[in-house]
Amino acid sequence: MIYTIDHCEPFDGKEENIWMKAEHIGRYLFAADYFAGKGGGKILDAACAEGFGSLLLERSGLDVCGMDINKEYLQTAKQRCKGVFAAVDFEKEEFPPEFNGFDGIVCFETIEHLDDGEILLTKLAASLKDGKHMLLSFPNAVYEKFHEDGTNYDPYHKRVYQKDEMAKLVKKTGFKIIDEYGQSLCNLLYGAERAAKKSNRLSQKEIDGLFRYDEKSLMQMTKLIGYPDKTDIDNSYSFLWILEKYR
Structure with a gap:
């Protein structure tokens, strides 16, 4: 799955990027269920953008704080949450x-946007209570595409991490991997979409018109196709790891 935008706002009303929207919503629905099941508490949404995910977390009764580099996005987040x-x-x-002592952290599709992900992981570890969990997602290197000069097809992705490289990095910064999930069905459907367009069976407009993009419809569809699970994880566009702070 290849998109070249700096962030995803699933509830923007635009009739496009259905699989990406399902993936992004799915991660936050998973996180909301996960942390609510752990007793709730104070949760950090790292790189919250316009706060759609923060809102989903809040709806599960979680006390959410958010951070992002983009002040304009944060204005929307503050209005929502x-x-x-x-x-x-x-x-x-x-x-x-005040961004300290968290009971949980979500950091989705963020680390690849940084030159040095170790800096972020170190700060996140310091802000998380010992023994508590962080949900981290990052792109599967298999699906990252590059130009002939070696630059990433997605200009917003500054680093590509192999799984073993990421495993070493999270260990170095004070985390251990507890579990792993993926969203392979979204990636499979994206492949079917590309094949349909390439063979001229369907146009992009026709494909986008197959779906409804209001919040309720997107949430329902996500629960069907985008909620992280254990199915064919290595063919997921991104990996979702549950990490525990061990020091």
């Missing part, structure tokens, strides 16, 4: 003092 939000450059700035 009750939590505290802060503008932070993860690589250059420290977290605000």
Whole structure:
């Protein structure tokens, strides 16, 4: 699955990017269920963008704080949600003092946007209570595409991580991997979409017209095709890891 946008806002009403929207919503639905099942508490949404995911977490009774580098996105997040939000450059700035002592963290599709992901993971570990969990997602390197000069097809992806490389990085920064999930069905359907377009069986407009893009419909569809599970994880566009802070 290849898209070249800096972030995904699933509830923008635009009739496009259905599989990406299902993936993004699915991760947050999973996170909401996961942390609510752990007793709730104070949750950090790292790189929250416009706060659609923060809102889904709040709806599950979680106390959500959000951070993002984009101040404009944060204005929307603050209008949507009750939590505290802060503008932070993860690589250059420290977290605000109140962004500490978290019972859980979500950090989805973020680390690949940084030159040095270790800086972010170190800060996230420091802000998380010992023994608590972080949900981390990052792209499957198999599906990253490159130009002939070696630059990434997606200009917003600065780093590509192999799974073994990421495993070493999370261990180095104070985490251990508890579990792994994927969303392979979305990637499979994206492949079917590409094949249908390539053979001229369907146009992009016809494909986009097959679906409904209101929030209720997207949520229902996501629960069917985008909720992370154990099916064919290695063919998922991204991996979702449950990490535990061990120090």
